[in-house]
Amino acid sequence: MSGVVTLKINGIDVGAQENETILDVARENDIFIPTLCYLEGLSRIGACRLCLVEVKGISKLLPACATTVAEGMEVFTDTDRLRKYRRLIVEMLFTEGNHVCSVCVANGHCELQTLAQQHEIDYVSLPYLYPQRTVDASHERFVFDHNRCVLCTRCVRVCDEVEGAHTWDIRGRGIESGVITDLNQPWGTSVTCTSCGKCVQACPTGALFMKGKSVGEMVHSPSFLTFLAQMREAKK
Amino acid sequence: MAKTLVIDPVTRIEGHAKITIYLDDAGEVQNAHFHVTQVRGFEKFCEGRPFHEMPSLMARICGICPVSHLLASAKACDGLLAVRIPVPAANLRRILNLAQMIQSHALSFFYLSSPDLLLGMDAEPAARNLFGVAQQQPQIARDGVRLRQMGQQMIEMLGGKRIHPSWVVPGGVNAPLSAEHRDKILAMIPEGITTVQRTITWFKGVIEKYAPEIQTFSRVKTLFMGLVNGDGNLEFYHGYLRLGDAAGNIIADHLDPVAYQDYIGEAVEPWSYLKSVFYKPQGYPAGIYRVGPLARLNVVNACGTPLADAEMPFFRTLDRQSSFHYHYARLIEILHGFEKVQELLHTPDILSQRVRAEAMPNSNEGIGVAEAPRGTLIHHYKIDDNGLITHANLVIATGHNNLAMDRSVYEVAKEYVKSAHMNEGMLNRVEAVIRTFDPCLSCSTHAIGQMPLQLELIAPDGTVVETLAR
Numbered sequence: 001m002s003g004v005v006t007l008k009i010n011g012i013d014v015g016a017q018e019n020e021t022i023l024d025v026a027r028e029n030d031i032f033i034p035t036l037c038y039l040e041g042l043s044r045i046g047a048c049r050l051c052l053v054e055v056k057g058i059s060k061l062l063p064a065c066a067t068t069v070a071e072g073m074e075v076f077t078d079t080d081r082l083r084k085y086r087r088l089i090v091e092m093l094f095t096e097g098n099h100v101c102s103v104c105v106a107n108g109h110c111e112l113q114t115l116a117q118q119h120e121i122d123y124v125s126l127p128y129l130y131p132q133r134t135v136d137a138s139h140e141r142f143v144f145d146h147n148r149c150v151l152c153t154r155c156v157r158v159c160d161e162v163e164g165a166h167t168w169d170i171r172g173r174g175i176e177s178g179v180i181t182d183l184n185q186p187w188g189t190s191v192t193c194t195s196c197g198k199c200v201q202a203c204p205t206g207a208l209f210m211k212g213k214s215v216g217e218m219v220h221s222p223s224f225l226t227f228l229a230q231m232r233e234a235k236k
Numbered sequence: 237m238a239k240t241l242v243i244d245p246v247t248r249i250e251g252h253a254k255i256t257i258y259l260d261d262a263g264e265v266q267n268a269h270f271h272v273t274q275v276r277g278f279e280k281f282c283e284g285r286p287f288h289e290m291p292s293l294m295a296r297i298c299g300i301c302p303v304s305h306l307l308a309s310a311k312a313c314d315g316l317l318a319v320r321i322p323v324p325a326a327n328l329r330r331i332l333n334l335a336q337m338i339q340s341h342a343l344s345f346f347y348l349s350s351p352d353l354l355l356g357m358d359a360e361p362a363a364r365n366l367f368g369v370a371q372q373q374p375q376i377a378r379d380g381v382r383l384r385q386m387g388q389q390m391i392e393m394l395g396g397k398r399i400h401p402s403w404v405v406p407g408g409v410n411a412p413l414s415a416e417h418r419d420k421i422l423a424m425i426p427e428g429i430t431t432v433q434r435t436i437t438w439f440k441g442v443i444e445k446y447a448p449e450i451q452t453f454s455r456v457k458t459l460f461m462g463l464v465n466g467d468g469n470l471e472f473y474h475g476y477l478r479l480g481d482a483a484g485n486i487i488a489d490h491l492d493p494v495a496y497q498d499y500i501g502e503a504v505e506p507w508s509y510l511k512s513v514f515y516k517p518q519g520y521p522a523g524i525y526r527v528g529p530l531a532r533l534n535v536v537n538a539c540g541t542p543l544a545d546a547e548m549p550f551f552r553t554l555d556r557q558s559s560f561h562y563h564y565a566r567l568i569e570i571l572h573g574f575e576k577v578q579e580l581l582h583t584p585d586i587l588s589q590r591v592r593a594e595a596m597p598n599s600n601e602g603i604g605v606a607e608a609p610r611g612t613l614i615h616h617y618k619i620d621d622n623g624l625i626t627h628a629n630l631v632i633a634t635g636h637n638n639l640a641m642d643r644s645v646y647e648v649a650k651e652y653v654k655s656a657h658m659n660e661g662m663l664n665r666v667e668a669v670i671r672t673f674d675p676c677l678s679c680s681t682h683a684i685g686q687m688p689l690q691l692e693l694i695a696p697d698g699t700v701v702e703t704l705a706r
Contacts, residue, residue: 102400103293135284137622143286188622211623212596214410215292215402 007073022064022075023051033077034086034115036093036204037152038065039222041229042161048152050089050115053077061085087119095126096175098133098147099205105218106206112150113205129175136181138188141211142200146178148207154222155179155199155208162228167193198225238266241653242700246667253675255666256507257649265653268646270638270670272510279628287316287597287619292402294615294630299399300343303336303391304608306404307473308615313406315494315602316619317595324588325408327580330473331421332394332404333606334573334580337472338428339387340609341529341566341573344674345435346380349563352668353442357449358661376438379431383570386428390577393417408592418581428574429543436547436567446560453669454558455647457482458640459515459525462532463493463607469540470532470572472607479515479525480535482557488517493605496614500631513636524643527611527636528673529565530556541579544572559644562672597623608633610674634675644669 003018009031016025021044026033037048046063053064056074061082064075076082093099093112101107133146156168156179167190171180181187200208202222209218241257254271278297285293291309295302307329314321351364354373363371370377388398394413395401403409443450460480465471468478468489477491491499502511503520515523525531534556539545547568554561580586597619604615611633618627634641648669652662 102296103289105289107402135286135624137286137624143623145286211286212288212594214288214405217405217410 005069005071005073007069007071007075009075010077016069018069018071020069022053022062022067022069022073025069026064026075026077031077033064034118035065036111036115036150037154039154039158039202039225041225042154042157042202045153045157048089048150050086052082052085054079054082083119087121090115090119090121091124091126093150094121094124095128096131097149098130103215104148104206105209105213105215106148106220107216109216109219110206111204133178136187137211138186139190139193139195139211140188141195142187142197143209143211144179144181144187145207145209148205149179150205150207151177151179152204153179154202154204158198158202158225162225163194163196163198165192165194165196168199201225239263240700241649243663243666246670253670255645255649255670257645257653257666259653263654265646265650268642268649268666269507270642270645272508272638275509279630282625282628285625287313287602287617287623287625288406290615290617290625290628291404291406292400295400297630297632301336301340301608301610302400303332303395303404304606304613305615306401307333307606308604308608308613310404310406311474311604311606312602312615312617313604314593315604316597316599316617316623317407317593317602318598319407319593319595321408321593322588322590324412324583324585325591325593326474327583327586328394328409328413328591329404331577331580332391332401333472334577335387335390335394337387337609338570338573339384339391340674341570342380342383342387344609344671345563345566345570346376346383348674349668349671350376350380352664352671353439353446353563357664357668361660361664364664376435379435383428383431386424387573389424390421393421405592407594410592412589412591413587415587418587422578422581425574425578429571432567432570432574433543436564436571439564439567440550443564449665449668450555450558450560452648452651452665453560453644453672454555455651456524456559456640456643457557459487459518459523460531460534460556461515461525461527461612461636462535463605463612464489464536465540467540468537470536470538470544470569474606477605477612478535480531484534484556486535488515493612493614494603496603496605496616496631500614502631502635508638508642510638511635512638512642513631514639521639524639525636526559526640526673527633528562528609529569530559530562531611532607533565533568539568539572541572541575543575544568547571559640559669559672562674566674610634611636634673637673637675641670641673641675644673 004015005018006015009026014025014029023033034050036050044065046066051064052061054076055062101113136144159168160166167181168179170177171184182190182192201220238261239259244254246253252274254273257268258266260266282293291306294309295306297305347366350369354369355364392398395403463471463475464478465475477493479488481487499516501514501516505512514520515525601618606613613633614631616629617625620626648666652665
């Protein structure tokens with residue numbers, strides 16, 4: 001049995017288990033912190049930096065999904081500094097890929113689109129990179145569109161940690177990074193893929209979708225992961 | 237001294253165009269060209285995209301007639317799936333296309349052309365617009381706005397939104413029609429019919445005033461092409477292509493639209509980014525033809541609906557070659573549109589829940605043809621075995637009309653441009669002949685930018701002597 005700590009989020013006193021993260025506690029208390037790479041049921045990698053929060057006494061910003069609470073901590077989730085950084089992060093996500101909501105299968109059901117709306121992004125102040133990227137439609141049932149990938153690695157983690165197949169991984173470095181299947185080969189030729197579709201459901205954007213879906217028709221339901229995680233917990 | 241006149245931009249059209257008039261040393265018109273000055277690249281940048289995206293992607297070619305692109309594209313995709321879509325789905329697509337025909341024709345007639353017709357070709361340019369019309373003839377302006385609204389509301393009720401609905405998908409449509417929306421659309425129709433009939437009565441009363449323009453606008457003799465159904469009647473969604481000659485004879489019938497490449501050629505001219513489309517058996521440029529409302533009504537046996545057919549005897553008395561009569565044809569098609577929507581909404585299975593054929597691609601090539609408000613629209617796609625686009629070719633209504641518009645500009649300029657000095661009325665008549673075609677230049681070049689026209693006067697040595705722009 002872990003101990004209980006008390007802390008302040010945005011000046012409100014909250015109680016928490018000592019092994020919980022700031023994000024967990026914020027969500028329990030209906031305090032909004034934006035996330036993208038975080039998905040309940042998967043490991044926390046703190047990669048997207050959208051859940052950054054300010055903690056009194058610490059000059060650098062900390063990722064709420066990967067920072068454990070501590071007694072007496074004072075957390076701020078919605079400051080001018082954070083809003084500025086978050087907006088910039090979302091803008092950069094848009095500029096480094098090719099995101100065209102109006103013709104996207106996930107239009108209306110996209111976490112990146114929702115983030116842009118939450119941060120009131122009606123224009124992007126940075127120049128677009130317009131990278132040349134491809135679409136892998138070699139799988140019988142699913143399509144992967146690199147143009148819409150934000151490298152959250154939710155597909156990589158769900159495939160490895162939940163399905164146990166580890167079909168997905170990351171290649172390259174920096175701006176050249178991209179997700180790959182098996183040894184960087186067409187998805188349809190993968191020998192490890194079980195075609196379970198968890199990666200498709202876990203994808204926050206329209207990068208992974210079911211073949212045959214038209215604009216706005218790809219509704220992801222990542223909530224299955226919470227269910228899987230709970231079942232596993234119960235088994236232990 | 238020889239000069240060149242340039243009208244740039246052309247106003248009250250959809251897209252961006254320029255007209256150049258070349259004058260000889262005596263100040264007489266030697267030649268004239270209609271230039272479409274934009275390029276968009278839709279055929280190229282869709283390569284590599286999953287074909288299921290194509291209807292919505294291609295609909296972005298145009299904000300006026302996205303529905304026609306949706307339909308031609310979805311039909312090409314039906315061809316890739318190699319399925320026959322459920323009949324109610326085809327009928328729902330038909331209704332959507334007719335609703336768009338109503339709104340687009342209303343836009344063309346009332347917003348873009350009625351200022352010329354009501355206020356006169358020589359009216360003060362600052363007042364020669366819909367607001368000028370609203371001041372002088374508020375009822376006509378109101379009718380125009382209302383007709384367009386009705387068309388747009390029908391589109392919204394069917395497709396979920398007015399512009400760029402994503403309702404039309406490969407294999408059909410993605411949601412059935414509700415009884416509530418069917419009843420709401422049906423309730424609008426009597427008002428629509430009364431409104432357009434009032435306009436027709438007014439227009440028939442003033443048509444004689446335009447005898448000189450009617451005559452000048454008829455100097456270019458062309459073939460006509462349009463889609464017809466199995467009975468040879470007016471059809472906007474699915475049927476055969478038919479061509480008629482200048483004298484009114486049918487020269488080709490029951491042409492399979494899917495085989496368009498056998499009889500339609502596309503030529504490239506240095507003076508325009510828009511390709512010049514021609515009828516292959518008669519060669520280039522002799523195979524010049526027109527599409528759109530005038531062409532459709534010229535080739536059909538009948539409209540197939542009673543009220544529209546009641547207008548046909550008068551239509552048949554008009555000079556079939558005069559592009560001026562695009563206007564009247566447009567009004568008849570609005571009337572037909574309301575009647576046909578009513579008829580289709582009364583078909584027993586229109587509320588059917590089965591509106592989509594699900595399939596994986598079964599063919600690597602698909603061709604979709606539909607009638608857009610401005611004329612026949614062809615989408616032609618090829619895909620790889622994974623369903624990604626490898627090739628796209630689009631033949632747009634305004635492309636078919638390109639040669640006819642170019643030659644019409646020349647004929648009208650010859651008639652009205654008499655000296656090296658331009659005036660507003662002259663400029664406007666040259667533009668007016670373009671407006672009769674209701675060209676959609678953004679569509680035809682698959683364009684960024686606005687639609688406005690510019691007129692330039694060019695000397696034999698190539699220097700621009702004078703430019704008139706608005």
